[in-house]
Amino acid sequence: MTMDWLIDWTLSSWLGFLGSPGAFILAAVVGGLAIFGLVAVHAIVAVYVERKVSAFMQDRIGPMGQGPGLHAGKWGVLQTVADALKLLLKEDIIPALADRRLFILAPFILFMGAFIGFVAIPFAPALVLADFNVGLFYILAVSSFGVLGLILAGWASNNKWSLYGAMRSAAQIISYEIPAAISLLAVVILAGTLNLQSLTAAQQGTILGFLPNWFIFQNPFTFMAFFIYFIAAVAETNRTPFDIPEAESELVAGFHTEYSGMRWAFFFLSEYANMFIVCAVAAVVFLGGWTSPLGELLSGPLWGLFWFMVKVIFLVLIMMWFRWTFPRLRVDQLMNVSWKVLLPWSFINLLGSALWWLWRS
Amino acid sequence: MTTIIFWLLAGFTLAAAVMVVVSRRLMYSAVSLLFTLVGIAGLYIFLWADFIAVVQIVIYVGGITVLILFGIMLTNRIESVNISHDRVQMRYGLIGGSGLLILLLIMIFRTPWQVLPAVEPASTIDVIGRMLLIDYLLPFEVASLLLLAALIGAATLARRKR
Structure with a gap:
């Protein structure tokens, strides 16, 4: 657009x-x-x-x-x-026994995964770089480049801590992608579109005159889906309490142990870019994106940008709050949470949301 | 402009595909395969198949390539860095490969291709969803059953015997 x-x-x-x-x-x-x-x-x-x-x-x-x-x-x-x-x-250090080419390539693949997702994010009513029909699915898809970047970084470093970190990270991200995607589907059923602009536009107005017409307030299932998505999103960005890929007390720094200087900074940049993206998706899908929380009041292109950024930054702050309050999960606990708690509940949400849609229409 | 991007993308895909075959190290082959698959996803976009392109990335980049990389990482001890593969039976491979190429070329030029007008469809998702879940529901479900069986089979085989 x-x-x-x-x-x-x-x-x-x-x-x-x-x-x-x-x-x-x-x-x-x-x-x-x-x-x-x-x-x-x-x-x-x-x-x-x-x-x-x-x-x-x-x-x-x-x-x-x-x-x-x-x-x-x-x-x-x-x-x-x-x-x-x-x-x-800072001096750029590449370990002598590292696989040089892949070592250099890995941070770029990781960063690319975080970077190209921004193309589809609707910042304001007319401010989205590319407005396409499969926007939501696209953002979920390109995040998988991140996993590849992590695996390559861990493998190319030729260091056991890095390799462990990479494998943990890949297992974790792949596990948590599933509840995250299914939670988003609960909303997609109601909206009938994967286009992020249409998803946002469908959330204008109010429910009962005071609640904003956001998907989080549409029905109990989407309300729960928001929390499942957000927990899974924290896990996908490898942040505490789900930061076992880089658990410093066991793995030094996980997949980026051997990186220094600017290459390390790219890992850092992509972590924060990923935080922004998952929070932006949560804001667009559940919290109304650029729509105003006050109904028609304070809405417009510039206010849209303002509300969008407020929502994203609020969610980013919650992620930071998580990081400094919760202890890290163990590997088995982490897998239990994903497969035995979040996944069944997200299936219930999907079914419930579908039934709700049938009942309403 | 579209033509230039198309040729760049096609060249990128082909170069990556060649790298898959000629790379000496298995890991490089896997990474080149990743780029090949991304290039193919780009080519789908030129056919206005946006959904298929994204599915290509989810399944082949996010799933299959990760699986291949995992396979390479887990089957070799990390100390043995010499992960490489040799070219074997170059002559027979060349004969078989060029035979297949000629066959495919004949097929491509002989088939009366159905040419669609170059108009962007309104939405591809609706049509695909309707096809998969209404018109072709049974084959779709049978395929998923097959995949489920394969999954359970793999889990059973991989399970340590007690």
Whole structure:
């Protein structure tokens, strides 16, 4: 949608001499840079917030910017910027016995999986890079590149901790993808579409005059589906309490033990980009995306962007809250939660939601 | 522009496919296979088969390639880094391969292909859903039963005997 608009704009403006291939490349570059900017800014802000949130939860003060050397600003707001600079300047170490090519390739595959998902996310009524019919399914599908990136990173490092981390991670992500996808299906049945813009548009208005007409409030089954999806989403991003792939007390750092400098930063960027994506999917599918929680009040393109970001950031903060309050699960507990608790309940949700749809129509 | 992207994508897919065959190391073959499958998903998009393209990524990239990588990782001890495979029986392979290629080429040029007008369909999902769950429900269910049987069989075989 925005892509088409960019191409049309380029062709009709003074840049028209570029012709259609040039306009296409320009639009793709502009879109890609916009996404990358969002991912980078989100990661920088989120890392700072995470440090502060964790500090407040543990009764510390977190980064404050005192001390010699690079000054991190008041309240340590420049801490992540300093960290990013450090990572850029750090020596890039590739272990002698690592598989060099795959070692270099792995972070890019991982990051690509997180990066291309942003293409389909509807930020506002007219702000989505590509508005296509299978948007939701597409986002779920490209997240599987992440698994491959992790496996390759773990294998190429030629380190047993990395390999264990990669295998745990793959098993975990594949297990939790299933309840997550089935929970989303409970909503897709009601909406009858996989297009993220139509899904959002279907949630405008109110129920009973005061509740926003979001899918989470549509029926008890979608209400439960939201929580199942969110738990599974936390597991898919490999964050505590589901962070056994990088459990530092057992595996050093899991699949990214051997990575340093900028390559390591890519693992970090993709973790935060993945957090954004799963929260954005939750916000679009269950919490109304860019629709206003106040009915017609405060709705419009810019307000849409505002509400969307508020919802996503709220969910990201909840993920951070999880990380600093819950202890890590064991491997067997993790598999039990997925296969014996979340999966049966998500099937019940799917069935219930389908029956609800039959009853209403 | 579409033509340029199509040829780039086709070239990418073919190059990755060649890499699958000629790579010395098994892991590289598996990774090249991944790129081949992604390229094929891209080619589906050119046929306006968006759903099939995404399914291709879910099943082949997210499922089969992960399974292959797991297989490679688990069947070799991590200390034995020399995971490679040799080219065997080059001559017979070449003869068989080129024979198959000629056969396929003859078939491709002789078949009267049904050419559809290049218009984007409104939605592919509705039609596919209707076909799978109404028109062809029985074959669909039989296929899923077969897969379930294979799954149980694999689990039984892999289970450690007590």
